Amino acid sequence: MAFSRAIKIAPSILSADFANFGAECRAIEDQGADWVHVDVMDGHFVPNLTFGPAMCAAIRPHIRGVMDVHLMIAPVDPYIEAYAKAGADVITAHLEAGPHIHRTLQAIRNEGKKAGLALNPGTGIDAVAHLLDMVDLICVMTVNPGFGGQKFIHSQVDKVRSLRAMIGDRPIHIEIDGGVTVETAPLVAAAGADVLVAGSAVFKGGSVANPAPYGENIRAIRKAAEAAL
Ligand code: DX5
Ligand code: ZN
Numbered sequence: 001m002a003f004s005r006a007i008k009i010a011p012s013i014l015s016a017d018f019a020n021f022g023a024e025c026r027a028i029e030d031q032g033a034d035w036v037h038v039d040v041m042d043g044h045f046v047p048n049l050t051f052g053p054a055m056c057a058a059i060r061p062h063i064r065g066v067m068d069v070h071l072m073i074a075p076v077d078p079y080i081e082a083y084a085k086a087g088a089d090v091i092t093a094h095l096e097a098g099p100h101i102h103r104t105l106q107a108i109r110n111e112g113k114k115a116g117l118a119l120n121p122g123t124g125i126d127a128v129a130h131l132l133d134m135v136d137l138i139c140v141m142t143v144n145p146g147f148g149g150q151k152f153i154h155s156q157v158d159k160v161r162s163l164r165a166m167i168g169d170r171p172i173h174i175e176i177d178g179g180v181t182v183e184t185a186p187l188v189a190a191a192g193a194d195v196l197v198a199g200s201a202v203f204k205g206g207s208v209a210n211p212a213p214y215g216e217n218i219r220a221i222r223k224a225a226e227a228a229l
Pocket of ligand 2 (some may be wrong): 011037038039070177197
């Protein structure tokens with residue numbers, strides 16, 4: 001996984017057919033997805049429940065590229081090893097999920113995984129300054145986490161711009177999660193983001209039986225983002 005700031009599209013399988021995850025992962029990669037984004041929710045840190053480590057391990061053989069696991073759970077530390085063993089390449093934890101994010105990021109790297117730090121829309125970037133040498137990715141939530149299909153929160157674009165300046169030459173990805181569409185992708189790409197998570201905007205109109213719309217959606221988002229650079 002060589003570092004690059006090229007635009008990467010990471011479909012969130014939260015918008016996939018829940019009876020068909022293996023086939024859905026193969027379909028989005030065949031249609032041009034760069035990473036596969038897995039939204040883990042615990043019904044406690046966020047008001048929704050999704051995937052455990054066993055499910056991640058089960059879909060891993062169906063993903064050729066990067067499995068990007070977004071943990072929206074608290075506590076997070078007791079589960080890091082399980083998601084690492086399940087085959088995640090990137091494990092992202094929320095700054096807001098507990099009092100010891102520094103320890104959490106260390107634990108992720110100790111598992112040999114890329115460490116991601118997610119920030120809710122209401123969280124500022126001051127704390128990030130003290131974590132820059134411990135993170136491989138910063139995820140800016142552009143919706144309140146918990147559900148797909150929500151509206152993009154525009155106030156986060158300035159946050160992305162400030163983060164990009166803070167990161168400087170460090171090899172740290174900026175990921176955007178929530179409400180990414182052909183309309184909003186250019187705003188965050190221009191502000192410095194390189195990984196664009198998109199659930200509803202990628203899966204709309206397609207299915208495992210008819211995957212071509214996934215490719216059209218991925219290409220349209222990528223094109224809109226790249227045109228803004
Ligand atoms: C929200 C999740 C997102 C979400 C994105 O809690 O972290 O990954 O599924 O979905 P869309 O692209 O539909 O906003
Ligand atoms: Zn996510």
